[in-house]
Amino acid sequence: MIAAGIMSGTSLDGIDVALVDIDGVGLAxxxxxxxxxxxxxxxxxxxxxxxxCLDKATTSQLSSLHSELGYLFAxxxxxxxxxxxxxxxxxxxxxxxxxxxWHAPNSHDSNSCTYSSTLQLGNSAIIAWExxxxxxxxxxxxxxxxxxxxxxxxxxxxxxxxxxxxxxxALVNIGGISNITALKAKAQIDDVFAFDCGPGNxxxxxxxxVFFGCEFDEGGQLAARGNLNPQLWQRLCxxxxxxxxxxxxxxREMFGAQYTRSLLRQCNILNATDAxxxxxxxxxxxxxxTHYSAFCxxxxxxxxxxxxxxxxxxxxxxxxxxxxxxxxxxxxxxDNMLPGVMVxxxxxxxxxxDAKEAIAFALMGNETLHGRASNVPRVTGAKCSVVxxxxxxxxxxxxxxxxxxx
Amino acid sequence: MIAAGIMSGTSLDGIDVALVDIDGVGLAxxxxxxxxxxxxxxxxxxxxxxxxCLDKATTSQLSSLHSELGYLFAxxxxxxxxxxxxxxxxxxxxxxxxxxxWHAPNSHDSNSCTYSSTLQLGNSAIIAWExxxxxxxxxxxxxxxxxxxxxxxxxxxxxxxxxxxxxxxALVNIGGISNITALKAKAQIDDVFAFDCGPGNxxxxxxxxVFFGCEFDEGGQLAARGNLNPQLWQRLCxxxxxxxxxxxxxxREMFGAQYTRSLLRQCNILNATDAxxxxxxxxxxxxxxTHYSAFCxxxxxxxxxxxxxxxxxxxxxxxxxxxxxxxxxxxxxxDNMLPGVMVxxxxxxxxxxDAKEAIAFALMGNETLHGRASNVPRVTGAKCSVVxxxxxxxxxxxxxxxxxxx
Numbered sequence: 001m002i003a004a005g006i007m008s009g010t011s012l013d014g015i016d017v018a019l020v021d022i023d024g025v026g027l028a029x030x031x032x033x034x035x036x037x038x039x040x041x042x043x044x045x046x047x048x049x050x051x052x053c054l055d056k057a058t059t060s061q062l063s064s065l066h067s068e069l070g071y072l073f074a075x076x077x078x079x080x081x082x083x084x085x086x087x088x089x090x091x092x093x094x095x096x097x098x099x100x101x102w103h104a105p106n107s108h109d110s111n112s113c114t115y116s117s118t119l120q121l122g123n124s125a126i127i128a129w130e131x132x133x134x135x136x137x138x139x140x141x142x143x144x145x146x147x148x149x150x151x152x153x154x155x156x157x158x159x160x161x162x163x164x165x166x167x168x169x170a171l172v173n174i175g176g177i178s179n180i181t182a183l184k185a186k187a188q189i190d191d192v193f194a195f196d197c198g199p200g201n202x203x204x205x206x207x208x209x210v211f212f213g214c215e216f217d218e219g220g221q222l223a224a225r226g227n228l229n230p231q232l233w234q235r236l237c238x239x240x241x242x243x244x245x246x247x248x249x250x251x252r253e254m255f256g257a258q259y260t261r262s263l264l265r266q267c268n269i270l271n272a273t274d275a276x277x278x279x280x281x282x283x284x285x286x287x288x289x290t291h292y293s294a295f296c297x298x299x300x301x302x303x304x305x306x307x308x309x310x311x312x313x314x315x316x317x318x319x320x321x322x323x324x325x326x327x328x329x330x331x332x333x334x335d336n337m338l339p340g341v342m343v344x345x346x347x348x349x350x351x352x353x354d355a356k357e358a359i360a361f362a363l364m365g366n367e368t369l370h371g372r373a374s375n376v377p378r379v380t381g382a383k384c385s386v387v388x389x390x391x392x393x394x395x396x397x398x399x400x401x402x403x404x405x406x
Numbered sequence: 407m408i409a410a411g412i413m414s415g416t417s418l419d420g421i422d423v424a425l426v427d428i429d430g431v432g433l434a435x436x437x438x439x440x441x442x443x444x445x446x447x448x449x450x451x452x453x454x455x456x457x458x459c460l461d462k463a464t465t466s467q468l469s470s471l472h473s474e475l476g477y478l479f480a481x482x483x484x485x486x487x488x489x490x491x492x493x494x495x496x497x498x499x500x501x502x503x504x505x506x507x508w509h510a511p512n513s514h515d516s517n518s519c520t521y522s523s524t525l526q527l528g529n530s531a532i533i534a535w536e537x538x539x540x541x542x543x544x545x546x547x548x549x550x551x552x553x554x555x556x557x558x559x560x561x562x563x564x565x566x567x568x569x570x571x572x573x574x575x576a577l578v579n580i581g582g583i584s585n586i587t588a589l590k591a592k593a594q595i596d597d598v599f600a601f602d603c604g605p606g607n608x609x610x611x612x613x614x615x616v617f618f619g620c621e622f623d624e625g626g627q628l629a630a631r632g633n634l635n636p637q638l639w640q641r642l643c644x645x646x647x648x649x650x651x652x653x654x655x656x657x658r659e660m661f662g663a664q665y666t667r668s669l670l671r672q673c674n675i676l677n678a679t680d681a682x683x684x685x686x687x688x689x690x691x692x693x694x695x696t697h698y699s700a701f702c703x704x705x706x707x708x709x710x711x712x713x714x715x716x717x718x719x720x721x722x723x724x725x726x727x728x729x730x731x732x733x734x735x736x737x738x739x740x741d742n743m744l745p746g747v748m749v750x751x752x753x754x755x756x757x758x759x760d761a762k763e764a765i766a767f768a769l770m771g772n773e774t775l776h777g778r779a780s781n782v783p784r785v786t787g788a789k790c791s792v793v794x795x796x797x798x799x800x801x802x803x804x805x806x807x808x809x810x811x812x
Binding site: 064065117118125128129138144146373391 | 458461463464513519532547550551552778790792797800802
């Protein structure tokens with residue numbers, strides 16, 4: 001059946017829609033990518049999301065943004081269907097990750113009455129109504145309710161789609177945040193191991209905005225002109241997230257614009273005059289942040305993945321997906337940091353790199369509609385396997401119950 | 407089967423849990439109330455909700471509150487089951503209304519990038535996990551997506567449970583806001599007519615807090631000691647919500663603490679000294695606000711319901727439920743304002759008055775799980791009948807799909 005997966009990551013670089021043809025369940029699932037599109041995030045919406053992520057949005061603004069993103073996601077799916085020449089009525093369900101504006105799995109504090117929580121916006125009722133189909137959404141909450149970090153969630157789909165008999169595969173997704181999944185040769189679900197490495201493009205993009213007036217470093221061309229700034233490097237390495245034992249997850253709360261700018265201030269970089277900045281600092285700063293993103297991934301691989309792969313004596317691959325796979329400087333840094341490992345992009349292997357996460361949520365939505373779990377407890381830290389997400393039924397009533405989608 | 411309905415209204419007077427034995431669907435539904443409990447809202451949580459409703463909560467605070475309320479609702483259901491001696495495993499589903507912190511169905515404004523939206527908090531995944539059952543939640547979003555006001559939603563359940571062959575019945579619920587449902591004798595779904603009348607207890611409670619240091623006017627005893635303050639009455643009547651043609655809905659945005667206090671300031675009541683206040687103003691102010699709540703209901707009946715009932719020449723009843731039914735002063739005002747109408751409480755007729763809304767959501771959750779619509783488009787203004795709510799599957803996987811609850 002035809003389904004759509006929608007993903008909009010913390011890097012705010014666009015709305016990903018994967019249209020897939022999916023059948024079966026669990027490890028027997030077949031899933032073929034029909035087509036994939038990334039739609040630009042409108043500037044207004046981006047500003048609303050940034051405000052929310054910076055903890056500066058109020059109730060009314062968040063409530064409005066929940067609707068705004070619902071319409072945006074719905075129209076993105078409609079546009080994708082149109083471009084792919086698929087009739088709306090043939091779409092059986094949409095799996096929508098939603099836009100994360102808060103993710104704080106470890107913030108329980110009874111003194112301050114703060115609860116662990118995660119918040120993904122994009123009203124599923126609006127998506128279901130606009131597209132007249134069933135929607136599965138809010139995948140992270142149930143894993144967190146069951147004691148997990150609510151992330152990463154892609155490992156289940158990675159096991160289904162990427163595990164091999166003869167190769168140890170580390171899958172790295174570099175979005176706003178980077179994460180890694182270890183799929184040793186012949187992996188079963190209990191072998192899967194995954195966690196967030198640290199910042200992906202998030203800090204790199206912020207530096208691009210501050211110094212170059214652009215949204216990201218296309219192809220890594222700007223970073224390629226710089227060198228390591230030792231003072232900034234030292235400050236970056238003071239953040240010990242990369243050393244923490246998995247399972248672990250992070251987000252804009254730790255590596256967002258505020259943190260990036262505070263580092264630049266601490267190193268007196270933001271205090272220098274504009275002219276000086278451009279000539280002396282800018283490329284070096286970008287290089288250093290790019291190096292840090294690569295470093296966090298390489299450290300994750302060396303300390304936590306490599307020992308696990310050593311159990312299966314066969315070749316090791318590190319396969320990069322997400323926006324970061326297009327950053328040649330970052331990819332080259334990774335290759336240098338990891339001798340003996342074949343570093344490549346998903347695209348090099350014939351998979352769609354950009355579509356990975358959107359496809360993953362389509363797969364998880366399929367599991368949910370079959371009443372099946374799709375978290376990997378070893379990865380998220382959840383107490384057990386749980387069915388993820390909320391099902392918003394197709395709005396027009398049917399005679400046969402919510403699940404006639406299947 | 408046994409189900410629970412949870413309701414927590416805008417008046418924040420507690421968490422209502424109705425345990426019901428429900429079977430069938432649509433007009434053929436049978437629904438017996440097993441037991442009903444109201445659990446007090448903890449003071450901390452109440453303050454967090456108030457902050458959110460006053461549009462002063464930020465992203466992290468709302469995200470945390472979403473979890474906090476999830477746990478609170480879950481534990482309320484668990485406590486209800488315990489008191490009713492029902493085993494958790496016998497509970498087939500929970501229908502959770504959630505705590506409304508924003509409801510702005512008419513706020514679409516493309517210039518300011520504001521979207522119509524509604525926000526009910528109380529994470530359904532947490533409820534489902536803690537109670538190990540299926541949860542239906544977020545009932546208002548789909549009606550709004552379909553062009554409706556997202557309120558009132560109780561009319562469907564009122565038709566199912568209260569319509570009679572020989573009596574015209576106007577059902578009034580007085581919670582934070584008051585609403586009215588017209589069920590003429592022999593009503594079918596297209597006859598049902600309902601809308602918000604105006605403030606219920608919301609402004610009365612605020613006055614109690616400001617002048618008497620208590621949360622509400624128990625039995626209406628305080629208001630009974632006052633008389634109409636003409637200046638305040640004039641100001642109240644300047645708000646023309648009560649004259650607007652239905653469908654219409656309102657909430658804390660229009661009649662909340664800010665508005666109440668601004669009226670008191672405009673009448674120089676908040677500027678007077680404390681001693682003067684207590685002696686001269688306090689009881690009169692409370693009487694006047696109580697009178698206004700009764701007036702809004704009576705006007706709604708006279709102008710919009712009575713003409714509709716005139717089609718069926720039989721006796722007319724106005725049946726009051728919600729916290730306001732306990733306010734004898736308010737009930738007596740209603741009786742005086744509506745000669746020829748039998749004004750009584752649901753309790754007088756042998757129905758549980760307080761449980762009404764919680765039961766209503768259990769009925770709607772049942773419809774949703776059967777893939778059936780439960781809004782009344784004529785009432786909400788929606789373009790058509792739609793299936794309401796999100797289904798959060800029981801977290802532990804089953805082999806037969808999401809809907810094995812039925």
